[in-house]
Amino acid sequence: MSINRDTLRSQFTDDGVQFLLAQFVDIHGSAKVKMCPAETLDALADDGAGFAGAAVWGLGQGPHSxxxxxxxxxxxxxxxxxxxxxxxxxxxxxxxxxPYAYCARTNLKRVLNQLKEKLGLIANIGIEPEHFLITKNPDGTIAPWDPGKVDTLAKPCYDFKGISAAIGYLQDITTYCNQLGWGVYQADHEDANGQYEVNFHYSEALTTADRYTFFKMMTSQVAPKYGAIATHMAKPFADRTGSGAHIHYHLADAKTGENMFTNEEDPRGLGMSKLGYHFLAGVLKHAPALCAITSPTANCYKRLQVGPGLFSARSGFTWTPAFISYGDNNRTQMLRICGPGHVEDRTVSAAVNPYLAFAAYLVAGMDGINNELHVGDPNLGNLYAMSRDDIYKRGLNTLPQSLKEALTALETDTVIAESLGPIAREFLSVKWREWNEYHRQISKWETEQYLTLF
Structure with a gap:
């Protein structure tokens, strides 16, 4: 039940709120807003703020709509x-x-209602928002934000000197999130120079999607205070680790809140229930098509590379699994069982639209539950240290290695396409256009490699 409007008006007075932002997202997950005086609360709740849909990517409207x-x-x-x-x-x-079916938030609510009505379950999801602070040079190139010129280590993860200049930024973000009751419990320097992460407690899927959207809004406004630009681009630097939005999740009983992925008597020793394993089987089955939603830009696939990443990350690892697999508490797996009833997907990109990704992900898992799909035995050991042939001998396949490959998988996967409703057509249209535009570009590497080769 929604909060009482009179209570809200009283809260406006207490908080000194004079203006309201009515916010939704486009197909990319980018926040779109209209600003209205606080006195328009009733109109915004009863009717809404008006938008011309054709002015926004992927909303299924033309100028006549x-x-x-x-x-x-x-x-x-x-x-x-x-x-x-x-x-x-x-x-x-x-x-x-x-209700408009092309609205990503409305679509996620539709899927969450299905999960609750058909299975009596809710989805609890947490997210790790990796992102970079960067600066732009006069020639248009970018560099990691590093005012002290000390964030230069090949392995800068957790380094004190590397994080020292960003402590003010991270403390602002932490303070703001905790003012909102998000429960930030840690912030750190990530694996790339200029890369950071702020972790807050998990919540129900819709709340987490709303918070991740707001988190991106927040970083975009706080970073300039420190002379930086916050970017959630998946791979802004070719020689540094990319940014993910790893998701942690389980399904819970809608009435009791009990984690339904947990089973202390799991014969595999990972503490997972049969229902949990069926869910994972659905995710793995649909992983190629899901990848189009969870890694939705051409740039994302610079992050999803097979192998240890010696040539794409100064630290020696991309930290992004590229094989369709699950295992124990092991960061080389796509799906890591962090503990009993606790699953992490490490492949999700920072460029993700969380509303679309959560909807598609949950439908994939529900397909596994409804059809009692079998997940097989977990993969153990370091996949990074294995050759491709050895990994293929295990029966594992790779995630798509380009946006084109992922979109092709999505076109043939009716379960994932239907999870988005009519948004799937818009998504494919926008993303094929993006791929074709990207594919037409001639990069500096190509001219250096081929200009005088022949």
Whole structure:
């Protein structure tokens, strides 16, 4: 049940809120907003803020279409800590007073309702928001943000000197998130120079998607205070580790909240239930098509590379599994069983639209549950240290190695396509256009490699 409007108005007064942002996302997961005076609360909740849908990527509208109305979800009241007189509400899109099927948030709610109604379950998901702080040079190139000129180690992960300049930024982000009740429990320097992560507690899937969207908004506003640009691009530097948005998850009983992935008597010794293994089997079955949603840009596939990453990361590892596998507490697996009933998918890109990704992911897992798919035995040991032939002998396959390959898989996977409803057509259209535009470009590497070779 939504929070009482009178309670909200009282909260506006207490928080000094004078303006509201009605916010939704486009097909890329980018936040779109309209700013309205706080006095318009009733209109935003009853009717919504009007948008021309054709002006936004992937919303299924043309210039002739009826207005999209972003109708705010009162339970998502989120004051902007960096703009104290303003608050954000996540919104669902309506057209002609009906829920709009091309709205990514509305679609996720549809899938979550199916999960609850058909299986009596809810999805609890956490996310690790890796991102870079960068600067732009006068010639348009970029560099890791490093005002002290000390973040230069080949293995900078957790390094004190590397994180020291960013402590103010990370403390601002941590303070802001905790003001909102997110429960940040750690922040660190990640594996690449200029790369950071702030971890907050998991929540129900829709809440986590809303928070991740707001987190990206927050970093974009806090970073300039320190002379930096925050980027959630998957692979901004060819020689450094890319940014993921690893998801941690389990399904829980909708009535009791009990983790339904847990089984202390698991014969495989990983503490997982049969239902959990069926879910993982569905994810692995649909992994090629899922990859199009969880790694949705051409750039993402510079991150999803087979092998240890000696040539694509100064630290020696990409930390991104590229084989379709599951295993124990082992970071070389796509699906890592961190502990009883606790699964992590390490392949998800920072460029992800969380609403689309969670919807597709849950439908893949539900397919495994409904059809009681078998996941097989876990893969143990270091996949990075194995040759391709050895890994293929284990019966493992690679994730798509290009956006083109992933989109082709999505086109033939009706389960994943249907998880997005009509958004699937828009997604494929936008992403094929993106791939074709990317594929037409001539890179500096190509001219250096081939210009005088022949």
């Amino acid at each position: 009826h207005d999209m109305m972003a109708r705010i979800d009162l339970d998502t009241y989120t004051p902007l800590p960096w703009q104290p007189n303003t608050a954000r509400f996540a919104a669902d899109i309506f057209v002609d007073d009906k």
